[in-house]
Amino acid sequence: DTGVSQDPRHKITKRGQNVTFRCDPISEHNRLYWYRQTLGQGPEFLTYFQNEAQLEKSRLLSDRFSAERPKGSFSTLEIQRTEQGDSAMYLCASSLAGTGNNEQFFGPGTRLTVL
Amino acid sequence: AQSVTQPDIHITVSEGASLELRCNYSYGATPYLFWYVQSPGQGLQLLLKYFSGDTLVQGIKGFEAEFKRSQSSFNLRKPSVHWSDAAEYFCAVARNTGNQFYFGTGTSLTVIP
Numbered sequence: 001d002t003g004v005s006q007d008p009r010h011k012i013t014k015r016g017q018n019v020t021f022r023c024d025p026i027s028e029h030n031r032l033y034w035y036r037q038t039l040g041q042g043p044e045f046l047t048y049f050q051n052e053a054q055l056e057k058s059r060l061l062s063d064r065f066s067a068e069r070p071k072g073s074f075s076t077l078e079i080q081r082t083e084q085g086d087s088a089m090y091l092c093a094s095s096l097a098g099t100g101n102n103e104q105f106f107g108p109g110t111r112l113t114v115l
Numbered sequence: 116a117q118s119v120t121q122p123d124i125h126i127t128v129s130e131g132a133s134l135e136l137r138c139n140y141s142y143g144a145t146p147y148l149f150w151y152v153q154s155p156g157q158g159l160q161l162l163l164k165y166f167s168g169d170t171l172v173q174g175i176k177g178f179e180a181e182f183k184r185s186q187s188s189f190n191l192r193k194p195s196v197h198w199s200d201a202a203e204y205f206c207a208v209a210r211n212t213g214n215q216f217y218f219g220t221g222t223s224l225t226v227i228p
């Protein structure tokens with residue numbers, strides 16, 4: 001499968017615990033995005049990387065959230081001291097910059113439930 | 116700031132009937148516009164996109180959309196809906212740099228036999 005993959009698909013955790021999600025983009029894509037989607041809403045942008053550089057972060061990305069893309073390939077999103085309000089679907093997308101069409105390809109998402 | 120409005124939260128249509136999902140955007144320049152579909156347990160799948168040129172764009176699964184600058188709209192249409200089209204549909208707008216997409220709140224489509 002050459003699409004965007006995310007792991008795990010589901011995560012249930014207790015409030016206050018830390019969680020980490022992984023995203024593997026399409027191999028030749030140099031841009032990687034993280035979005036959060038809550039029930040009944042569209043995805044909301046969190047952050048994006050071009051290669052290993054994190055170029056933009058949303059105000060939604062509080063200091064409990066950190067994202068990395070150390071080698072410009074896969075990315076991780078960590079949430080520290082989870083809160084019930086963090087319960088959402090976390091979506092990853094990738095794209096190839098410079099192609100002129102800016103199409104983003106989305107993964108299946110990681111559904112987080114904070115008890 | 117960019118934003119997208121999808122006025123219809125939920126739409127129900129009969130199989131074989133035509134469909135139009137509305138999308139209005141707010142953006143100061145020529146936007147990049149997209150329609151995605153999301154089925155339960157699935158990721159977002161791109162249906163079609165508009166960057167420039169012909170304002171009527173064709174997508175996958177028999178969908179089309181028309182960009183109307185004067186109305187700031189990018190409505191999605193399909194002449195004959197199939198039961199498998201039942202899903203959540205999202206309209207999105209991006210700047211030409213494509214750094215991030217701004218999504219609408221989505222329209223849930225139910226198809227009845």
